[in-house]
Amino acid sequence: MRNFVSERAREIPPSGIRKFFDLCIGMDDVISLGVGEPDYSTPWNISEAGIYSIEQGVTSYTSNKGLPALRDTLAADLARRYGTDYSAEDEIIITTGVSEAVDIAIRAVTDPGDEVLVMDPAYVSYAPCVTLAGGRPVPLPCLEKDRFKITPEALMERITPKTKSILLNYPNNPTGGVMNRSDYRAIADILVDHDLLLISDEVYSELTYEGTHCSPASIEELRERTITLNGFSKAYAMTGWRIGYLCAPKEICDAALKIHQYVMLCAPVMGQVAALAALRQAEEDKNEMVREYRLRRNLFVEGLNRIGLRCHMPLGAFYAFPSVKTTGLSDEEFAEQLLKEEKVAVVPGSAFGPAGEGHIRCSYATSREDLSVAVERMGEFVARLRG
The missing domain is CATH 3.90.1150.10 (Aspartate Aminotransferase, domain 1)
Structure with missing residues (x-):
């Protein structure tokens, strides 16, 4: 076999x-x-919204991109919290968990033979997703002496002519490390000079204990070369609801949407309703x-x-x-x-x-x-x- x-x-x-x-x-x-x-x-008010949607017969497909009300509320929430400016109509896709968002983001921008720098240590699915997309994952060490952050020196050492993108996760699983605005600014010129994309998994963004989370898409130089991934699993204890989202410039978002359409169609509607309640009622x-x-x-x-x-x-x-x-x-x-x-x-x-x-x-x-x-x-x- x-x-x-x-x-x-x-x-x-x-x-x-x-x-x-x-x-x-x-x-x-x-x-x-x-x-x-x-x-x-x-939280019960989130679960109640999902239960009520089922009781009311809200059990059909949604738009491939997700419920408009959820995308509108999410765009406003991200702007308020992190200073990003994503278009709810053109630059946000609701996905089946952040795991799907990671997969379709990588596949949307990776051609066979492309190298993707994957922070190391990192969540176990990243490198396999790159391999399944036909790319080559290249470990990018984040060491304890650097508080598990990406340093400009480590980044420069790993870049080759085949490097297409860099995949980061902050706050980080497994280390708990965090990158702040000055840390991202320290690598921004490198990403621009080498024309690299940044795929940023921010699922732990609201579990930031000192200061506030920095989303790299809020930095002007990185806005048009960042794919932001996030979801509701960790901050709202909604792991089983499987609701995440992908935010990216329109051309990249359109490419990811085509993959999403064929492999998932849309995220579960009752989960999307629950996610909307989380944003509105569960702060x-x-x-x-x-x-x-x-x-x-x-x-x-x-x-x-x-x-x-x-x-x-x-x-x-x-x-x-x-x-x-x-x-x-x-x-x-x-x-x-x-x-x-x-x-x-x-x-x-x-x-x-x-x-x-x-x-x-x-x-x-x-x-x-x-x-x-x-x-x-x-x-x-x-x-x-x-x-």
């Missing part, structure tokens, strides 16, 4: 995250810090969740450093990315032994790329009680390792 499987499908690896989820199956008393998902239910619910994540972050990161796992303070998302290099174990060995001996599930940093080696990703999107117990168990494990 192998002969029937495409070469590209054979090339892409299985998710390193799923491997460790599978190890947890059947284990009792496991505290999971591996899931990149809010531990909250969707305080979202803010309360963000306040709680900040408290958890402070508790957990302080605990990691106390037990001897050096961890920078994440400025966004809901992940800590401590180093385990001083334990004498690789990140994979550390994660496997921690799960078996202390029943705490984390994800090896190498699952997110070579630059993640020697780290583990820990999600603090779980209760403060569980985080405290997890730190205690991890402390006992580290103490045994160091004798």
